[in-house]
Amino acid sequence: MADPLNDDPHLWLEDIRDEKALAWARERTAETEAAYSDPALARRLRGILDDPDRIVVPSRHGEWMYDLWRDAANPRGLWRRASHTSFLTGTPEWQVLLDIDALGRDEGTPWAFAGAVHGPRGTQRALVQLSPDGGDAHVAREFDLAAARFVDDGFALAADKSHSAWLDPDTLLVGTALEGGAQTDSGYPRTARVWRRGTDLAAASPVIEAQPSDVAVFVGVDRTGDDVTAISSIAHDFFHQESFVWTADHPNPVRLAVPDDAYTNVHGDLIAVRTTTDWTVAGVAHPGGTLLVGPLATVTDGDGSELTAVFTPTATAVLEDWSWTKRRLVLTVLENVRSRIVSLDPADGWAQTDIDTGIESSDILTVDVVAADADEDDELWLFARGFLTPQTLIVTDAAAPAPSVVDQAPAVFDADGLVTTQHWAVSADGTRIPYFQIGRREIDGPAPVILSGYGGFEVSRLAEYATIQGPAWLEAGGVYVVANIRGGGEFGPAWHLAALRENRHRAYEDFVAVARDLVARQVTTAERIGCHGGSNGGLLVGNMLTQFPDDFGAVVCGVPLLDMRRYTRLSAGASWIAEYGDPDDPADWEFIRTFSPYHLIDPDRAYPPSLFYAATSDDRVGPVQARKMVARLTDETDAEVHYLEQDEGGHAASIDNGAKAALQATIHTFLTDALVRRVSPVRAAS
Template sequence: MSGVDESVTDPYLWLEEVADERCLDWARARNDVVVDRFASSPRFTETQRRILDMLDTDAKIAYPGRRGSWLYNFWRDADHPRGLWRRTTFEEYAKDAPDWDVLIDLDALATAEDENWVWGGAGVLRPAQNRAMISLSRGGADAKVVREFDLETRRFIEQADGGYFLPEAKSQLSWIDIDNVYVGTDFGAGSLTDSGYPRIAKRWRRGAPLADAVTVYEGAAGDVAISAGYDRTPGHERHFVGRATDFFNEELYLLESDGALIRVDTPTDAGTSWYKDWLTIRLKSDWEVAGRTYPAGALLVADLKEFLDGARDFEVLFTPDEHTSLHGYGWTENHLLLITLQDVQTKLSVLTPGVDGWTRAPLADSPSMATTSVLNLDPLEGGDEFMLSTSGFTTPGTLLAGSVGGATTRLKQEPGFFDADGIETEQFFARSEDGTMVPYFVIRHRDHRDTPRPTVMSGYGGFEVSRTPAYSGASGIGWLEQGGTWVTTNIRGGGEYGPQWHTSAQKANRHKVYEDFAAIARDLVARGITTPEQLGAVGGSNGGLLMGVMLTRYPELFGAIVCQVPLLDMRRYHLLLAGASWMAEYGDPDNPTEWEYISKYSPYQNVRADAKYPPILLTTSTRDDRVHPGHARKMAALLESQGHRVWYHENIEGGHGGAADNKQSAFQAALIYEFFSELLR
């Protein structure tokens, strides 16, 4: 199949029937081939064992989520493959072996209820912290069942006893108080958007039937999602609703007690939030207001009440430059913490409001070739305390705790899970087709600098997702320790240089993402790091689309490709599951003007029988209800029919992450490294 003639019937459309037994039999047959070929060797078995041991070990950091005096954690290990939801105090957590209070044993629950439960998260009622909304999915899907849980009795509260319950759907449920919640879910015909998310937000009182919940806001079918929430900051309590008109634009409204809506009239593509009376606006495009233009990537602050009254007086807290972007920010009780990236390396600052304006100071040192994240800010009950998490490609995670103005202390340190002796990280820049310099990191042993080596480059390039240095024990075990070179790319479409690094590669400019990745592949060869025959590439989801384009447009650059949970049929992506929500990123295939540029790269429509493609491994999950498994299935079938070298593996559960537990995660990781080890020599 080639070209974009819509009159040609897709012979593999039947593979979009997710749970049809014919489709599952088709997948199982190919799974057997993959297991036979790549998952049966002693090397695979040993790699899988070591990765699973790493995932199951008690030595890894149990990263907590802070809620006042409690630290919550979800934990998986060999004895609890589905996981434990638990909590402890800060004082206890600081010990080498904390005493955790187990709230839910998901393995026991799944056995008792004969359900394939996968953890989906918990929303704890504050400040009492005696109730929680627990989200559980079957097999790892995005759609979840939501149930109310009593943290004192350690039991779910049944509907018959007045408990909140939502059947499986892509729902949004948030606490107002013990007897009231905001809910968005599948209320019946017409209640979901075209993307499958809530179109209607309602206020639901305990004990009332869901059908009697009171509508507070309705969006349009073409919106992505509608949400509602409650800010419980003492003295600054606010109800609000959000209308996401597409993936990157949202209208925000304050909801008055009489049901009236007050628009927070900031740019819809900006990141808008508030704390007490401070309104913060992180711009994603230039904003001209009150005779002044503020640049994309800037962070502005204003008095919320004055802003709502019409004032447009802003203090500029951050301005980007050619090398520096704002990566994140968050409040303690009295300070605003900023995380910036300077050529994809972290810097931390603390900003403090005062009568004479804002002051700035360094927060803490952050090592080079590493990423430092700020965690567990709790301005409501945590004062000015914070946690820092730091890791690099060869440096295991470290968790520190501190308070603004005081010293930071180390709480936890993970051990190394692979032999990193002699393995170093370097940063290079490649020149893309339009002259843009694109950074990437190379991780390799210092003794291999003079000889081209088997190399795997990974990429994503979309949705303003930044890919920063982070420890990966799996790639260390499965690839670096074996003498391979690993490359992390920072191509456009991500957010490494601020929002314009992303917006410059949307829709009609999507080709820049692929040109950047190809430029890095060529640069790796030009520097003598690898050869085309030794170069592999891996990516998932939007990164899976990237892999599909590399296969069909740049096949000569690669010796092997792994394409995970991918988008590939861009003619139909908007019709499958959550695909409609991504049209702001890629464009609308039903619009002839936009299909014109999408059609030029859509992998499924650009496969050619007479092309010479590198071998490819396609992986997906039956239970992925975000990116439809039909993308990978149809691509595999098409490539097979034309005689190309293709392998296909489908996890029958696992959701968009591809795995539902540590054992499945270890299998998926080991499979990738074995595939590359076999084919890149």
């Protein structure tokens, strides 16, 4: 009997940096680029991405607004800041803190900026994180913001998938596998340690320690007001964790008395708890998706009885996110996959105020809170956009809403005659599945369609400005569709839980139901539909290729999971067992094998043309699953299959605007060839 774990002639492609495997990847990539690269489209897309007039979406830390700016002259970016007052004028006076390109040239490492962890207020210090190749592993170095330089003999961590937070100006709380910290089976830190300035990291004693089978240890610090609360958690799997806090009143970590599948957020002497499944506390039952708020002490020293439900989901309205200002709790709510912002007043029994963006548009909009300072004031920075509505940055007040537009991005494509509509398909089990359709108001004959989806990890697919799809697809008459399938978070945690593990097939049935609904509505025909997904979305479209090939005319599969028998042994795959199941458990493998595209390849079946892409530096999923899928399809079937592997870029598959533009130009040129040039009007209409 064949062994699906080891009886595989393509295992040699799993050695990511093996020269033979790299040569194979380079050869296939060269073939794909020769066939589908489009320099003119790539130049246009890069010009859009590098546009000096594009919008800046800042982060706020006290009196400073921070940004990473990339353009043609600075492809890796300038990390910079402007004063809060200057930014409000709409013409910020920027201070460049760090030139990432110059740093790379000076040090001989092509650094990519991976974020900054800001120190306590008044310290003017931060930990700057830099990735050597765009992957998740990064170095961390202490940076003096006032002097705009790295600190000699400051805190520094070598490349690692670390997490850090400042306890005080001379003390870090660090989750790291370095200096004896050890890794979990998923490749993340096992220990959280308190590291004091001037001491060796190896000498820092663990505060908490995970088991090898756990996913990771995470750390954070809340310093709202006068309180400093250290926070750490042990993630047992992707959705269950034990969380601990310690303060001046509790110098030793105290476990929070909340469900392991809940999400928590400390804000001064308050805690917010969002449930995932039903939770009965102090005799009151709260459904999954409820947000409860109360004194932190009620879940450290008490029985939770002082928690108050400030948001309870309905069949159509769910909580997407929440943020704190100085005196307000601000909720991002999804109502039938359309967002709205709600401000709650703790001093008035959590009275609610809807916050208007001030934007008048018939488009379907997404609005996020992108900047707020819980210590400073009730100022709230909102980021609004729709598929056809350019991004708009708005400042308002959470206590007394008065929206003011600070900046709006220029339109990058001609949206005249285009419209966004929402439709509903019916899945195999009768569940109604919403999807967004963007295209001409009147479609004359079957149109080429790009159908996009994700369907996992409670990630919601919301309206985003069509920066790439507009100029590359919509202007030429194509239709762009985003499916809100189960596995995502569009209708709260229950929508996600409905497609976990043995129920994974529901996500795939939902997606193909959307494709078939587009045909039933005479928007298109099956051979004119191309599906595109990345990461977990790559697994989604990999299943479209192998399970529903007759429903699609092309498949684009990016940075994907595909070999679900070995995925837990590759890169960070072990961290996703809670989502997909454990293939080493025979009972789990029985259902996993039904959605493992690598094992569903049938030599006797006809498949639509496909394009797979990945990055050598991807240390989250890795390129090996895409490599093996392409190799097996090529060796065992008559399928037309193409492959593209960039070296840098990590899980994003591109590291700068130039690489992103080139990748997207190749993808859309392939789709245009497969869905437009090869399909005759007569055949398409039949």
